[in-house]
Amino acid sequence: MGVLRFILGDQLHRRVASLTDLDSEADVVLLVEVRAEATYVRHHKQKIAFLFSAMRHFAAELEAEGVRVDYVRLDAEGNTGSFTEELERAIARHDPERVVVTEPGEWRVWEMMQAWREELSVPVEIRADNRFLCSRETFEAWAGDRTALRMETFYRFMRKRTGILMTEEGPEGGQWNFDAENRKRLPRGHVPPERIGFPPDAITREAMALVAREFGDHFGSLDAFAWPVTRAEALRSLAHFLREGLPRFGDYQDAMKADAPFLYHALIAPALNAGLLTAEEICRAAERAYREGGIPLNAAEGFIRQILGWREYVRGLYWAQMPVYAESNALAARRDLPWFYWSGETGMNCLRQCIAQTRDHAYAHHIQRLMVLGNFALLAGIEPAQVEEWYLVVYADAYEWVELPNVHGMVLWADGGLLGSKPYAASGAYIDRMSDYCGAECRYDVKAKTGSEACPFNYLYWNFLITHEQRLCSNPRMAMPYRTLRAMGEERRAAIVADAARFLDALET
Numbered sequence: 001m002g003v004l005r006f007i008l009g010d011q012l013h014r015r016v017a018s019l020t021d022l023d024s025e026a027d028v029v030l031l032v033e034v035r036a037e038a039t040y041v042r043h044h045k046q047k048i049a050f051l052f053s054a055m056r057h058f059a060a061e062l063e064a065e066g067v068r069v070d071y072v073r074l075d076a077e078g079n080t081g082s083f084t085e086e087l088e089r090a091i092a093r094h095d096p097e098r099v100v101v102t103e104p105g106e107w108r109v110w111e112m113m114q115a116w117r118e119e120l121s122v123p124v125e126i127r128a129d130n131r132f133l134c135s136r137e138t139f140e141a142w143a144g145d146r147t148a149l150r151m152e153t154f155y156r157f158m159r160k161r162t163g164i165l166m167t168e169e170g171p172e173g174g175q176w177n178f179d180a181e182n183r184k185r186l187p188r189g190h191v192p193p194e195r196i197g198f199p200p201d202a203i204t205r206e207a208m209a210l211v212a213r214e215f216g217d218h219f220g221s222l223d224a225f226a227w228p229v230t231r232a233e234a235l236r237s238l239a240h241f242l243r244e245g246l247p248r249f250g251d252y253q254d255a256m257k258a259d260a261p262f263l264y265h266a267l268i269a270p271a272l273n274a275g276l277l278t279a280e281e282i283c284r285a286a287e288r289a290y291r292e293g294g295i296p297l298n299a300a301e302g303f304i305r306q307i308l309g310w311r312e313y314v315r316g317l318y319w320a321q322m323p324v325y326a327e328s329n330a331l332a333a334r335r336d337l338p339w340f341y342w343s344g345e346t347g348m349n350c351l352r353q354c355i356a357q358t359r360d361h362a363y364a365h366h367i368q369r370l371m372v373l374g375n376f377a378l379l380a381g382i383e384p385a386q387v388e389e390w391y392l393v394v395y396a397d398a399y400e401w402v403e404l405p406n407v408h409g410m411v412l413w414a415d416g417g418l419l420g421s422k423p424y425a426a427s428g429a430y431i432d433r434m435s436d437y438c439g440a441e442c443r444y445d446v447k448a449k450t451g452s453e454a455c456p457f458n459y460l461y462w463n464f465l466i467t468h469e470q471r472l473c474s475n476p477r478m479a480m481p482y483r484t485l486r487a488m489g490e491e492r493r494a495a496i497v498a499d500a501a502r503f504l505d506a507l508e509t
């Protein structure tokens with residue numbers, strides 16, 4: 001036969017590099033469901049069901065096109081459970097002249113692929129991933145000798161490079177960034193749009209039954225599964241967002257509301273990261289919606305920045321810094337992850353809400369991940385590796401290339417400032433301003449600064465600044481909080497430290 005084209009579960013795009021020159025007569029496309037990928041961390045049940053269903057649909061679409069597909073199901077007889085062994089078995093079955101793959105999203109799979117070149121009986125061609133707007137080489141050239149790799153600088157580079165939201169004079173609207181207009185809280189009684197859900201079809205239901213049977217003890221619930229699992233569904237989901245969500249995305253992207261997990265967010269990351277959509281088509285569609293559809297510029301720019309800026313940036317940073325990136329622990333955080341991150345059993349309503357929706361939907365939006373769940377882990381000094389594993393487990397969109405820079409760099413500042421110029425630490429006042437979590441539903445009082453009734457974010461925030469004073473006080477972006485800290489009396493400082501110690505000690509019991 002011709003070429004064996006091995007497609008990984010997050011490469012489900014018809015024009016992915018390894019399929020561009022597909023010869024339907026001679027070649028075979030291989031997809032494999034393997035236990036090792038479902039358990040290297042114990043992914044949320046919805047993530048596994050989503051990916052298996054999307055893989056099965058993608059295989060069926062290729063077959064309908066006349067492509068020869070070799071699809072190994074998880075429960076197929078003889079399934080060895082790993083990429084390498086399944087590839088070896090497929091080579092024995094098909095006797096190809098060579099294997100073609102697209103580079104993977106994760107370093108550990110990249111290492112596997114390097115070994116394939118040595119170990120397999122046929123040549124292996126690894127192609128660059130063409131689903132990103134910035135290649136690994138372009139990012140590295142941009143990074144060059146810079147000491148600080150800031151997203152904002154990279155984003156401007158990408159705007160110029162792609163021409164997205166650009167005019168001949170410069171950035172559309174005369175500014176690169178409209179974030180100052182984007183930090184509104186939701187008005188009381190506001191009703192956000194309905195999520196567009198995709199009820200599980202027969203293929204998804206079969207994948208869900210498999211997951212319930214094989215991975216029933218993994219975190220999360222399958223009951224509310226509603227993710228798009230085909231490209232056609234993902235495109236409908238994008239169109240729904242452009243119509244219903246994008247107009248107010250900018251205004252409310254930082255807002256949080258109890259029992260309203262989705263608000264004006266796009267809910268596209270699982271489909272995008274699995275290859276059902278591309279970054280370029282999403283950015284171009286949002287730009288078109290602004291130019292033709294009257295979408296406000298702050299909304300279109302804010303949304304495009306997340307994808308053209310943040311997403312491409314963290315992917316470039318990941319590949320430029322791995323494998324050592326994950327090893328740093330700049331703030332020497334050593335505490336174990338509290339059990340309530342799994343159970344949701346805590347009196348802190350903000351955490352309880354975010355964990356419950358994570359369990360039910362494998363989803364939380366950016367500010368919930370950063371300023372509630374992440375902020376707590378930062379202030380409590382949770383060990384980076386444990387926090388990183390949690391994030392990789394619990395979200396349907398989680399892959400190490402995107403999760404790790406967000407958690408290690410943005411949330412925990414464990415990289416010592418490579419990604420973020422300062423830690424995103426905040427007290428309860430921030431959560432109170434951006435949400436309706438602080439009220440009768442919370443066991444704590446957000447206005448109280450110390451004492452057993454006080455919101456733990458309040459004393460943990462000041463305790464964090466005290467603990468890391470030496471390291472952080474000379475950071476110009478931390479000047480204001482350190483001025484406030486220095487104006488505090490000794491008694492107040494002592495009360496903060498005592499409250500934090502009492503609270504943190506209790507986490508460990």
Ligand code: FAD
Nearest residue numbers: 265266267268269306310311365366369370397398403406
């Ligand atoms: P929207 O809020 O509608 O944003 C649109 C798109 O922008 C997203 O789909 C995503 O592709 C992109 N985006 C936005 N912010 C980021 C960012 N910081 N980094 C990369 N892309 C971004 N995103 C993942 O795709 N996978 C992860 O594993 C992941 N882990 C995260 C962990 C932490 C601690 C934080 C703070 C953020 C993480 N993000 C991750 C980024 C972001 O939270 C999710 O992309 C977003 O919540 C997905 O929901 P959405 O599609 O509704 O996004």
Ligand code: DLZ
Nearest residue numbers: 008009010032033034037038104105106
């Ligand atoms: C996440 C995942 C899971 C749960 N299962 C599979 C699988 O069975 N087969 C597969 O090809 N891919 C799976 N994936 C996605 C891979 O983990 C992903 O391709 C690598 O992490 C590289 O990004």
Ligand code: SF4
Nearest residue numbers: 348350438442446455
């Ligand atoms: Fe969270 Fe504090 Fe508000 Fe309670 S009072 S919801 S713990 S921020």
